[in-house]
Amino acid sequence: KPVAWGYEGDIGPCNWHKYFPKAGGKRQSPIDIDTSATQYDGSFKPLRIHYDSHMCSSLTNNGHTFCMSVNSDQCNLSGGPLEDKYRLLQFHCHWGSDDTKGSEHTVDGHQYAAELHLVHWNTDKFKSADEAIEKNQGIAVLTAFIKAGKEHRGWNHVLSHFKDIKKVQGTSTVNEDFNPKCLLPENQTDYWTYEGSLTTPPCHESVRFIIFKEVVEVSSEQLAQFRSLCVCSSRKRDTGEDEHLVDNFRPIQPLNGRVVKASFQ
Numbered sequence: 001k002p003v004a005w006g007y008e009g010d011i012g013p014c015n016w017h018k019y020f021p022k023a024g025g026k027r028q029s030p031i032d033i034d035t036s037a038t039q040y041d042g043s044f045k046p047l048r049i050h051y052d053s054h055m056c057s058s059l060t061n062n063g064h065t066f067c068m069s070v071n072s073d074q075c076n077l078s079g080g081p082l083e084d085k086y087r088l089l090q091f092h093c094h095w096g097s098d099d100t101k102g103s104e105h106t107v108d109g110h111q112y113a114a115e116l117h118l119v120h121w122n123t124d125k126f127k128s129a130d131e132a133i134e135k136n137q138g139i140a141v142l143t144a145f146i147k148a149g150k151e152h153r154g155w156n157h158v159l160s161h162f163k164d165i166k167k168v169q170g171t172s173t174v175n176e177d178f179n180p181k182c183l184l185p186e187n188q189t190d191y192w193t194y195e196g197s198l199t200t201p202p203c204h205e206s207v208r209f210i211i212f213k214e215v216v217e218v219s220s221e222q223l224a225q226f227r228s229l230c231v232c233s234s235r236k237r238d239t240g241e242d243e244h245l246v247d248n249f250r251p252i253q254p255l256n257g258r259v260v261k262a263s264f265q
């Protein structure tokens, strides 16, 4: 029987380690990026992000976030700090109850309104995503910070399906011509990278994070649409209305001597 976990109360992040021991490990995510302590690495090759836009995907509300599953073998990532080729599996976001919080990673202590994770698995070393998700070097997550600003038209292709997944475990098929690359910042050469973990249980220490320096803007109304999703595990409050998914970000974790590399000086 799967163990319930969440972002508040007894099942919140401070107690995850009780049922998910890796949550108390030495290379956990997210972390604060102290830009004065990052180390420039001039050996990185250019990142190669090749996504096609004819993939059919399905959007699900898994009770912790929305998740756009991608099932195209043409969406690949390699280069940069990566030794192998990785395939896009899904993307999702983390956000907060208002625009002042929501990202998982922070930069010099600054928290953004939301954070996009494009999750890829290592197809050179492993036979399936389920195998890769728990192995070192198994997962690479392209990460972009999101702040409130001008409207982002690309995000509307995803947000337009939210009405179908407001309820938990809701799923909607997305067939339109949509390329998730449009969700990334223009500058894809400047990024930080370090070795960490899944930021949700079971917190496997299998993730190489690649975090773009340039922040993506979406409108406050689009951010409000993220918050419109309903959470699964909670019982209805006495007023009977659904609780909304808010603050689905894990607090930052100890660096434990890890060095964050920078692709830029």
Ligand SMILES: NS(=O)(=O)c1ccc(C(=O)NCc2cccc(O)c2)cc1
Pocket: 117, 119, 129, 130, 133, 141, 197, 198, 199, 200, 201, 202, 207
């Ligand atoms: N927030 S994150 O990008 O670090 C992240 C990415 C993927 C997952 C994930 O796939 N969880 C489901 C899962 C966990 C263990 C084994 C599985 O096969 C699937 C969780 C967190």
Ligand SMILES: [Zn+2]
Pocket: 092, 093, 094, 117, 199
């Ligand atoms: Zn995530």
